Amino acid sequence: MTLPTEFDLTGHTAIVASAGGDETPALAAALAEAGADVFAVARHSDATDAIRAAVTAVTGKDTHGYTGRWDTPADANALLSAFADAHTRADILVNDTRSFFAKPAAEITLEEWDELYTRNVRATFMLSQAVGQRMLAQQYGRIVNVISNLAERGIHNCSAFSATQAAVLSLTRSLAVEWGRSEIRVNAVGSGWSTAEDIPLENQREELLVRYTPMRRKGHPRDLAAMLVYLCSPHCDYPSGQPVYIDGGANAHP
Template sequence: MTKLDGKVALITGAASGMGKAMALGYAAEGAHVVIADLNVEGAQAVVAKITAAGGSASARSLNVADEVQSKEIVDAIVAEHGSLDILVNNAGIGLIKPVWETTAAEWDRIFSVNVRGLFFLTQAACEPMRAQKSGKIINMASIAGRRGEALVAAYCASKATVISITQSVAMAMAPYGVNVNAMAPGIVDTPYWKEVDKQFGEITGKSEGETFRDAAAGIPLGRTSVPSDVVPLAIFLAGSGSDYITGQTYNVEGGIVMS
């Protein structure tokens, strides 16, 4: 048996990057994976890759900032599959901007996805998991949530809040046998980081790729992350090996932040 046989997993923002990598990893371990993303075409491409490899997956459109959609997708999954065993809150957005130039609208947009969206999708998932008296919730935090950064204040604040929410929900769901943990990636070579590099360059005057190279130089393990680096931990936190672990945030970033 593989580690996640018979489990039903919902992963947000799974059309690309780390979400896609986790979806492929979960499917390889026997889970049925629901790929939820605003990019439905990309989500369907991930489903096609999983099914071609003999796995099981489906694609759904989801705007995590809309709590009605979050409730609807959880209800639909439970109606179709009978359970929701794993939720990975991976969807997120960023902003690179000086503190004194960040607008209220930009702040609200970051928090609408990274915090509000994560919380209310988690809330929706808690209902079937409480009834099942089992489940695994995995939130994507960031090393940005471990410390502030001058040009990333809103994003850092949102990811610090994710760590706090992880702890609160872990305490609330512990009596129901549900484990809630988080992962904090670092500098990951994804399309998202290419946009981050571009935004940093517009502010600092650095050339394309220079911010990414500078960040890589400070990683003790000597390289930046790739999306597959988070997969082993994501599988562990979704499986039975983490049954006695809850409320924790694990750094997966090559040693940048040692805590």
């Protein structure tokens, strides 16, 4: 995609953390296309490799990464140690760490609730804290949390997942307030029902949730990419603490 010069990320390093979703490689590739040097992070090697491959496809160069957990201080520090072996600055952090979970509220176990919070909320906080310390020291940073539009709406069988997304949204706003004077901007990109596949519209519209969405189609990672690049750019200097929902109008639907 052709980018305005204000969105140029050349010379900036981005840590992109993934829960394994199929949209993260495309988002990382968009940052790389804008000039950022991407450091891939995921719990499992196949997800890390997918991000690195997507970046290489755009840049023609290999990129570094880390595979493992980051939901404790020790794990987050190990991740940052691996990052420091290849990079000196952390300019951008993208937390795309949503693990989806659906189950009737009356049937959710405490173990399931705690594990989901560990993956979706604690991991996001631990990495934001670890990277944020570097950003505070350098007096600059851009953090973008990729969330679901369920952060602000309810749906059957998604009480636990929705609660984690609302927690990350609240964290986004709080960090924006706390770190704003250090030239750190913290925002969120909210997605709706999406797919990384190019599915014909007539097939998509057979699904109930697509028929509910005003635009009558699923989202695609490319719908989020340009907004993500903007939120990660130096030009994004005044917006902070904001969720931007790119969901085909679903959040506007009553």
